[in-house]
Amino acid sequence: MTNDIKVDYESGFGEGFNIIAGPCAVESIEQMERIGEFLSKLGIQIIRGGAFKPRTSPSSFQGLGMNGLKILKDIKDFYGFKVISEIMDPRHVEEAYDYIDIYQIGSRNMQNYSLLTEVGKIDKPVLLKRGMSATLEEWIKASEYIKMEGNKNILLCERGIRTFESYTRNTLDLMSVPIIKKKTKYPIFIDPSHGTGRKELILPATKAALVLGANGVIIEVHPEPEKALSDGMQSLNFDEFEILLDEIKRLRQLISANQ
Structure with a gap:
């Protein structure tokens, strides 16, 4: 069976374990310059940042x-990042095209079929998050709305x-990794920040994702999490993120040595 997904190295998705990092929300140019400089020095290829934020409270x-x-x-143009950001409204799909490289569909919009249909018409990767109450089968079916419009990435x-x-904050369903790999040919990522809501659990959850064979993780990073305008409790500061990268590097080396 051939893989429908073209793993596009130009988009930053390569073999191995991909780490996407950045703040929950874009707050200011100054904030993003600090984060961009930091992540660039660490070799991070894909930066995340929310411009449209679907919050529980209005x-x-x-x-x-x-x-x-x-x-x-x-920030993308200056540092050479690829950018992933969430789009909430079908009207924004075309408007956002020149600004981002990967469209993110968030948990609350997993079954927003009008939005899924619109991102299915574009020629850029789409990252579809699992709905917070969705079964694996419902999640897979939602992805088919994108695929049926022609976008298989x-x-x-x-x-x-x-x-x-x-x-x-949520219960991270790590068993979704082997199940998705068995039932689909799509790359599977883990979001340990939203999946736990607690920064001290991000590292162990990331290690588990790596061991289970996930294609990567999305981690929230902020220079001053205590001052973040959203999700500060689940954001790593710069020192904590560097520790995570070192730990994951060592674990990857250990796994490779025993294969």
């Missing part, structure tokens, strides 16, 4: 919108599901 920070995308493009992202457990 009074919470909703993002900078198109101004946020313009800031992301400035789909990536899936497990970001935790809602259960009765309240210690973590």
Whole structure:
């Protein structure tokens, strides 16, 4: 069986374990310049940043919108990153085309079929996050809306599901990794930031994702998480992110040595 997905090295998705990093939300050009410089020095190829923020409360920070995308493009052009950012509205798909390289469809929009249909018409990768109450089968079916419009460059992202457990923000379903790999040919990513909601759990969750064979992770990084306008509790500061990279590098070497 051939793989429908063209793993596009030019988009930053290569073999091995891909780490996407950046803030939950684009807050200012100054913030993104600090993060861009830091991630660039570490060799990160893909930067994330939310311009449109679907928040539980309407009074919470909703993002900078198109101004946020313009800031992301400035950082992308200066440092040579590829950019991934969430799009919430079908009307924004075409508007965002020149600003981002990978479209992200968030958990709340996993079954927004009008939006899935629109991103299915573009020629850029789409990362589809699992809905917080969605079964694996519903998630896979949602991806077919994108594929049926002609876009087969789909990536899936497990970001935790809602259960009765309240210690973590969500319950990270790590078993989705081998199941998705068995049932589809799509690359599978893990979001340990949203999946746990607790920064101290991001490293162990990332290690588990690597061992299980995930294609990569999406991690929230902020220079001052305590001042972040959204999701500061689940964001790593610069020192913490460097520790994570070192730990993952050692684990990859250990895995390679025993294969």
